[in-house]
Amino acid sequence: MNHWIKGASSYAADIDGLFWLVTALIGFWFIVAQGIVIYFALKYRRKEGVKAAYITGKSWRELNWVFIPVVLVVMCDGWIDVATASVWHNVKETLPPADQKVGVTAQQWAWTFRHEGPDGKLGTPDDIVTVDDLHVVVNKVIHVDLQSKDVLHSFSIPVMRFKQDTIPGRSITGWFKPILPGVYDVQCAEICGIGHGYMPARITVQTQADYDAWMKSIAAGATALPGTPSAAATSPAPQK
Amino acid sequence: MTSSSTHADMAHAADSHAHHAPQSFWSKYIFSVDHKIIGLQYTLTGIFMAVVGVYMSYVFRMHLADPTAHIPFYGVLSPAAYNSLVTNHGTIMIFWVAMPILLAGLGNYCIPLMIGCDDMVFPRVNRLSFQIFFLSTVLLLVGFMAPGGAFGGAWTSYPPLSAKVEYNLTPHGNVIWLLAVALEIVAFLLGGINFVTTAMNSRAKGMKMFDMPVLVWMIVIATIIFMMSVGPLVAGAVMLLLDQTLGTHFFAAQGGDPVLWQHLFWFFGHPEVYVLLLPELGVVCEIICVFSRKPLFGYKTIVYTTFMVGILSMIVWAHHQFIAGIDPRMASIFSLTTIIISIPVAVIMFAMIATLFKGSIEFKAPMLWSIGLIVEFLLGGVTGIYLGSSALDVYFHDTYFVVAHFHYTLIPLVAFGGFAIFTYYFPKVTGKMLDERLGQIHFWGSAIAFNFIFIPLFFSGLAGEHRRIYDYSGFAELATPQMQSLRTMATHALLVMLAFQIPFVINVIKSLLKGAPAGANPWKANTLEWTADSPPPHGNWAELPEVHRGPYEYSVPGREQDYWPQNAPN
The missing domain is CATH 2.60.40.420 (Cupredoxins -  blue copper proteins)
Structure with a gap:
């Protein structure tokens, strides 16, 4: 985050590193999700004589279109959680001896x-x-x-x-x-x-x-x- | 009044013809027990308060863009007035705009119509609910006329600032604010009882639980979350009131604990976010099915995950308090639960996106607002991950990054969602169609301007700009021309967004006067509200509908029509 504000403490780099990790992971998901919404919205615009497909999403096979991405999201969440816990531990849970x-x-x-x-x-x-x-x-x-x-x-x-x-x-x-x-x-x-x-x-x-x-x-x-x-x-x- | 009371006593008795005696203006529109009128009363009060709340944001954004300016339609803003505007903007937008429009207005209007009954189970409780809400509205606004001015200790009202007059300097404003919020909560508790009981008991013949439109599910689950979470806040409000008025020490440094309030407040405050989110997601589900002619993808999965959202929303509250002085070990747990709650929300969002797949999408105004909601809310959702990460929250807490984040969740929900509801149900409520071209102008202008308000504020927050500051001139790092240009850009974009509400107002007036007649089912939708007349009469149907199938049978193979109303006998 040095572009916006200086990092002047020993752990500023850790927090900034976590910031970039989160940015990369959520940036990926954000772009993918936005891309799909916009792609669908443009591709499946109403055309004369073309009927919508009847897809209910009841079967597990169809639901995998939702659940597989969600499992990947969970993995990203886990990554962020572990990285967060380690930085947090360093910043707030430990107290190095005072100078x-x-x-x-x-x-x-x-x-x-x-x-x-x-x-x-x-x-x-x-x-x-x-x-x-x-x-x-x-x-x-x-x-x-x-x-x-x-x-x-x-x-x-x-x-x-x-x-x-x-x-x-x-x-x-x-x-x-x-x-x-x-x-x-x-x-x-x-x-x-x-x-x-x-x-x-x-x-x-x-x-x-x-x-x-x-x-x-x-x-x-x-x-x-x-x-x-x-x-x-x-x-x-x-x-x- | 007499006929209304009679109606109340046999609310869901089938003989609706008993209530068709002519009613006076007062008993029909002011003291009505009809769920539709009460829904509209809530909605119109909410819209009025939205104007008030937006006006407040206009005043303080103008001030931030040019701190010395004489603000048109206001004057010069003092630090005390700045704080009370910031405080009441937040309070009003959550409690007097989002709640009455998205939960009370929508729930009252839609639940009986969607499940095919003639009114709420307890119509007079419903009327009482609105009356208390109205009283709370008046009370909140009276706070601005009180000697010493309106309360200015932020919408979260943290003690000791909120508890003692010598700290907040608003001797009457703080008490009035607290009473108004408490009354508002009482109103929604009464309304909530109705929502849940009506959905459980008054469904049309043949409608099973999983034949209910997902919107009804969402409102019911939101109401349950609200009822489960609000108790601690009410208890906290009583204690805070005693601290303010009788000098008790519940939240005082000596003998009490200032941080206790934060737990009570956020134990309610965070589930509240989901109370606002769920009805909106429900509306979006309805609208994207109708305008893409597709069944809702994974209906039951969405309902089950919504329950999971509800449960998880109860155990994330302390992420507002990472640096508030709670045990740091506790923060790790709440960071984990907060990030986990992205999972069920992701399921719902992905299911909504999957619904678009191979659809036949038509971008009428309600659909534009709904897709706009998904697109914008995604940014609000993902930026929440930064704040849910406790270590990053150390930096981001109480910066403009937080402000930008929650406006990216709440404005899509309340404004985009509100306009989606408005444009979708306007034909039902008034019997007239809205002008589509003005609707498109309104959408694109507002949506683009909205991004230019809050994207700059993400960057202010990244640069360390903290919230609720009247004057940045004392902060060398924040008083730079670059930082000021971000503030000015946000303000200018706000003015543009406000200007784009003019086509909306014109549209509404024009359509009310000479809009095309809507007919019962202008969108060719399946759910039951579209089988009633537009506008539906008192009692909704001459004969209550009977349900034969689920709500999302669009484009069923082998049928000529691409929709199949729930009550159509094959």
């Missing part, structure tokens, strides 16, 4: 990101808290800890092929491994009220050196900020 952890809190209508501070641990006073601005290091397995303060949101990074709803009262961990440095869109992909369209954020994928420099610049500028992990300090007040 970097990020806390993500959604609210109406902003994202609060909590990065590990210089101590390399999340949930300590030196955490770096930003709004709508996520920074991660390239080629590291990123764990995102997804929470919501109010309604459902969905944390979506199209280039990473990552999407996961955030649910108030729960904490859901997801992972991705960015492989292409750059700045990309982060979306909220679940309707969350009248500001749903105004919830863009961005993710900056950078090298370790750039990330360290960024962290230092924030830490230097942020001494005035309360060090406690309070998202409210840096995010706009929740809308009431």
Whole structure:
């Protein structure tokens, strides 16, 4: 799918490969079925004096015209199912050990990101808290800890092929491994009220050196900020 | 009223002459218990709501094509109004257009006529069903006048957004919306009781179960699916109403579970897709047999596979929730069942295509719409495979790919199928023929424009464009001129499609005024509704028909005529 959107995570290629597999299989069936419908429609148009054939499709011999293609469809379905299960297992059912952890809190209508501070641990006073601005290091397995303060949101990074709803009262961990440095869109992909369209954020994928420099610049500028992990300090007040 | 009530009490007693006393306008058309009038009431209400729903899509598509524009016939769209239009467009098109036209209107009109009886088993329940439906319609529209505006939390109404006013900011709209949907469901439950009992008990003399037209089977199975799946939604709606009004915590983060609603909603919501699909497939089966002069290929196979569709449709719902926070291991199971359901649907589609083989096909308007339905629905069906694949759904969930996919299923079903029904049954309902040339213009214009609306949206979705967004300017990847040109193309195509409804309106008015008389059986069809007068009188037949054979005996070898009505005594 690189033609439409970059694939910037380690598993983007797997998902795109599955996309092309499905496209090939259903494309075949789609073209065959359309071709037959259109061929029949043109070939068997009413002609004066030509009577239609009396074919009821009651016998097994006739029904094979339906069942044999269906068996082939089932085989394609099976192929898609197996390929899907393997990609899904890799993306959502397994959790490789984290190189970097990020806390993500959604609210109406902003994202609060909590990065590990210089101590390399999340949930300590030196955490770096930003709004709508996520920074991660390239080629590291990123764990995102997804929470919501109010309604459902969905944390979506199209280039990473990552999407996961955030649910108030729960904490859901997801992972991705960015492989292409750059700045990309982060979306909220679940309707969350009248500001749903105004919830863009961005993710900056950078090298370790750039990330360290960024962290230092924030830490230097942020001494005035309360060090406690309070998202409210840096995010706009929740809308009431 | 008195004569109507009398009629109700002996609905399927054979003495129909008792009801021929002249009736006032009110008792004949407004408070009627006649299944045909109720069917038309449902259909006309559905058509009115279709205009409302299409108008909404016109407004938000105009906005998406040019976010700063002053929209003709509307004005400037605010984010809150955008959300409520998107929400109510979906709600209306499913619950107030597809359901009343495809299930209630079609079922009420056709079931008694197709199985050869004079009315539904419970005519007054039927009338009550429409009255409740009408009330629900008024209630939904009243929501737009409520202080704070109409509900805008999507037609799926996920809590906590839908449950708490401080989140959705529509203090009255959300309650009104929920009550309207709940009432609408009550209406269809009442109507559904009638459909099933009538098909089981009131068939004409000599009509066995497998002599019923496949359309009746499909409506009955759709009704059973509806009744089996709707209970959890009603329970969920009551809980959501309590959350909204009394501050209970069924779907709250503390003490409840927001995801529970999604299970209850989609346990109904996905079978609902098949509730809409099946009656349409039934109509298409009828029409392609009539217009290709062929027996339906594999009648019993189609009926049995339809039952399989019904059963499978109950165990696919969580494919809407792959990334909603359900256990990922569960997703694999639902991905499997979702892809499996393509099998029985493929059987039915292949059987329909096989029916065309060696036929004598005539492309009158109903046949064009039916073949158009098959051709377009195939694209909607196959793109569902992408979304049923859980791993791909991670990317596609809530993008325009989903929007394009389900419009490629629902517009063929509701619009193409609706026009197929309309053009097929117009002669029966009014006694007048439609103009064929205007019908062809209407079909080709609408069908071509339709593809130009939604094919661009598949590509927007591929590029990651997410749904229900008022303003894309904040998203660097989506605010590009290329992406905007896809949005604009869809909007322009919508305007073209709307323009092509003008020939249809002209056609209807012209044909009502001076259409050629249709006669009882203009299409030379076999099923019983074509043996009644056009339009059929109250009670349908002076003497109820007796059935001698199945519904699809077309082009039987050795017979001069290429059709053989079910009631013809050899």
